[in-house]
Amino acid sequence: MNIIFFGTPEFAVPSLKRLLTHPDFSVLAVVTQPDKRRGRGNQLLPSPVKAIAQAHNLPLYQPKRIKKDEETLSHLRTAQVDAFVVVAYGQILSPEILAMPRLGCVNAHGSILPNYRGAAPIQWSLYHGEAETGITTMLMDAGMDTGPMLLEARTPIALLDNFDDLAARLAPIGADLLIETLLQLNQQTLQPMPQDDTQATYAPLIKKEDYWLDWSRSAIALHNQVRGFFPTCSATFRGDVLKIMATVPLAAASQAHLPPVLSTIAQDWSQATPTAQPGEVLGMLKGEGAIVQTGEGVLLLRSVQLPGKRPQSGWDFANGTRLTVGEVLGNGG
Numbered sequence: 603m604n605i606i607f608f609g610t611p612e613f614a615v616p617s618l619k620r621l622l623t624h625p626d627f628s629v630l631a632v633v634t635q636p637d638k639r640r641g642r643g644n645q646l647l648p649s650p651v652k653a654i655a656q657a658h659n660l661p662l663y664q665p666k667r668i669k670k671d672e673e674t675l676s677h678l679r680t681a682q683v684d685a686f687v688v689v690a691y692g693q694i695l696s697p698e699i700l701a702m703p704r705l706g707c708v709n710a711h712g713s714i715l716p717n718y719r720g721a722a723p724i725q726w727s728l729y730h731g732e733a734e735t736g737i738t739t740m741l742m743d744a745g746m747d748t749g750p751m752l753l754e755a756r757t758p759i760a761l762l763d764n765f766d767d768l769a770a771r772l773a774p775i776g777a778d779l780l781i782e783t784l785l786q787l788n789q790q791t792l793q794p795m796p797q798d799d800t801q802a803t804y805a806p807l808i809k810k811e812d813y814w815l816d817w818s819r820s821a822i823a824l825h826n827q828v829r830g831f832f833p834t835c836s837a838t839f840r841g842d843v844l845k846i847m848a849t850v851p852l853a854a855a856s857q858a859h860l861p862p863v864l865s866t867i868a869q870d871w872s873q874a875t876p877t878a879q880p881g882e883v884l885g886m887l888k889g890e891g892a893i894v895q896t897g898e899g900v901l902l903l904r905s906v907q908l909p910g911k912r913p914q915s916g917w918d919f920a921n922g923t924r925l926t927v928g929e930v931l932g933n934g935g
């Protein structure tokens with residue numbers, strides 16, 4: 603099968619690699635987002651997908667707006683392909699592009715559709731505390747992740763999984779599912795299934811304010827926010843921005859999902875009567891970090907990052923700043 607691959611972030615790399623090494627597929631070209639400036643040096647860097655394409659000397663297209671880029675469109679129109687494969691590309695494809703391949707455009711989406719349609723399905727599934735997610739392959743149409751479904755694969759979500767953990771687990775699952783989907787489509791043994799729009803939920807683009815922590819929310823809600831929008835959630839500490847990188851909700855409901863030592867700590871703290879204000883430091887857990895009061899329950903700060911510093915353990919942060927019981931962390935924003 604002749605394929606053109608559309609993708610951009612690290613999440614798409616396993617799928618491209620699997621197609622490149624599978625004997626039944628030939629990747630004719632790659633379409634990815636333009637290079638972006640990243641890091642402290644603000645250097646112009648290629649996307650992870652571009653790096654793989656260059657390593658394999660594949661024809662490469664990086665249109666700013668694919669719907670209007672005549673060079674890219676001309677190549678797509680003339681290419682004799684069986685399918686366009688799309689994994690986290692980052693631009694909407696026009697009806698003209700969707701209609702070009704013989705078998706259509708096949709997308710691997712990071713949720714069990716019709717749940718979490720949209721740009722950030724992995725992040726929002728964590729934010730809402732889902733116990734399970736997965737990958738759905740589908741035939742793309744003009745809507746936002748509304749096309750008929752093909753195959754799905756599921757995986758559980760652990761309490762301490764963050765976005766990076768879950769994306770790293772889902773990416774190879776998606777790569778395997780794509781291969782099986784394309785083979786079955788080509789053999790005409792796969793029946794597309796329409797989505798039930800009445801059951802749809804959405805995963806929109808993440809906004810700046812979504813990263814701001816509000817200590818009046820519950821410990822589990824804050825934990826889910828931190829791991830879902832990892833590594834960018836923030837509070838304030840002594841007038842500075844403090845990124846909160848990893849947390850543990852010390853609640854009775856969390857005990858069964860925690861390592862033994864933390865499970866015991868959670869049991870102890872779940873029985874405490876709250877007397878402090880949200881954001882107030884209640885104590886220090888040796889080797890781990892500060893325990894903070896929230897609107898409901900307490901939260902262990904396991905990893906944080908101060909401005910201009912590297913991420914550090916909550917324990918090193920507490921010692922390095924001489925954090926004291928009774929200090930109050932402010933909300934983000």
